[in-house]
Amino acid sequence: MTDGSGEATSLSHKEILSIIFGLLLAMLLAALDQTIVATAMPTIGRDLHDLEHLPWIVTAYLLASTAVTPLYGKLSDIHGRRSVLLAAISTFIIGSVACALAPSMFILICARGLQGIGGGGLISLAQTIIADIVSPRERGRYQVYIASVFITSSLSGPVLGGFFAEHVHWSAIFWINVPLGLGAFAMTYSKLKQLPRHERPHRLDIIGAVFLVFASTSLLLALSWGGVHYPWFSWQIFALIALSIAFWAAFFVHTQMASEPLIPISVLHNQVVRTGTLSASLAMGTFIGLSIFMPIYFQGIVKLSVSGSGLALIPLMAGTVVGATISGRSMTHISHYKRLPLIALIFSLSATAMMAFAERYPLPLIELLLATISIGLGTVLPVTTVAIQNAVHLHELGTATASMNFFRQLGGAFIVAIFGTIVLNGAGISGTEMAHGIVETPELVSAFRAVFLTAAGGVLGCLLFLMRMEEKPLQERRPDLLAETGAELTPQEE
Secondary structure, three states: OEOOOOOEOOOOHHHHHHHHHHHHHHHHHHHHHHHHOHHHHHHHHHHOOOOOOOOHHHHHHHHHHHHHHHHHHHHHHHHOHHHHHHHHHHHHHHHHHHHHHOOOHHHHHHHHHHHHHHHHHHHHHHHHHHHHHOOHHHHHHHHHHHHHHHHHHHHHHHHHHHHHHHHOOOOHHHHOHHHHHHHHHHHHHHHHHHOOOOOOOOOOOHHHHHHHHHHHHHHHHHHHHEOOOEOOOOHHHHHHHHHHHHHHHHHHHHHHHOOOOOOOHHHHHOHHHHHHHHHHHHHHHHHHHHHHHHHHHHHHOOOOOHHHHHHHOHHHHHHHHHHHHHHHHHOOOOOOOOHHHHHHHHHHHHHHHHHHHOOOOOHHHHHHHHHHHHHHHHHHHHHHHHHHHHOOOHHHHHHHHHHHHHHHHHHHHHHHHHHHHHHHHOOOOOHHHHHHOOOOOHHHHHHHHHHHHHHHHHHHHHHHHHHHOOOOOOOOOOHHHHHHHOOOOOOOOO
16 A cells, blocks of 8 residues: 555554445444344234245344355455445445335345345454454454444343334334444444455356355255144255255365366365364354344243343353453463363363253353353354464455354254254244243243253354364554555465
8 A cells, every 4th residue: 555655655553444444334244133033013004914935034134144144255355345345335224225115024024134245244354354453453442442332232222122122113223224324334334445456357157156145045944844834854844954955065066177266166165264164153153043033032931921031141241252352362361272262162161061960950040051152152153253363364355254154053043943952842842832922831930951061062063163273373464554565475384
């Protein structure tokens, strides 16, 4: 990057912070949308006179955002981060307006799909841009800002969703995205012009993109419909799984043959990317699964009210932020950055096992155990993100970061589906019970014992993959300084 006189320049700390705050607003759009919709869904269903297709409000967004995440990474490597992020924000705003104005459930579902196409790039692109301007050694300290976005959305989203639905109108949960989106667009429009450029001439792998979209969509449909719309062992679910396997096989075969695949072979074969992504996927999936189904545990077994169960979730939701903040900041000072999350995961595994093998605990102890579980899982996220970005070439940052987020979302959907099968099918809970109160039964107690055992398996897998991940030294040099000279990290330096 040069100034008007041709002198090499670099971003100051103040400029870095101004860029990051704009990115955080863009991330807040996507993070808030995942939490604000849930509490308003019953009101939306009643207002639009369609309760049957209500789950598609979530499913349509999930399908679209997951499927396009890798595409954003590749597009940002081709065309630069700024133009692609601005396109994602614009698409998200347009989708939000369409959702707010939707006169029927069908149009709302279609609009949610459009919104998901925009939202799929917001978080991964923001993470990639931070990697463009901050050295891997310093990158962990900025995770506290990212963590603050997710704690804000986790705590305020359900409250805002319920308030808007009850006292304003459910469309307000989508209208709020317009000023937030315009603010993010305005803040990033000029600031991102200062970004260093690492992209190389690329071509978009259309065939690979088609295979990946169909493979992930088929799998997500099977996970969303299994045990809900169709029995898990029905031909419809088997057909979707078989279709997904066929497209995944076609994608990987095509990747081996294509001159420039959507996800390069070097990224797929990179040991840090592979093990770090698997560890992060299990951590994120276990956390999301517990956050979705613990309210049933609180209401049915601990005997809390609906609002009380929401408050009881705070230690679980906040714990990941605490863990991410601690491990992110420690990466600046500790060379062996894996040690802290490995120790935290051992405590997390122990806490999960305690939840599985006990009949009943007092609420304060349950909250302490949940906080321990989530703090351990939270420590994994910044470490794996920074380690993966540190292990690839600069021009592959977008692809590697988007691929990591893509597989994290798939992992989350897979584990949530497993938890859902255990709780809803194993305990025989119906939609009526979910709406009018959950009663403790021996089946419900057994189901949650199985949930915690499954969660313990997820934590153990996360621990083992993190142990396997190579601990490469974090780079000290900032990417924007490398861009001034056209320098590039060598495989040895990575």
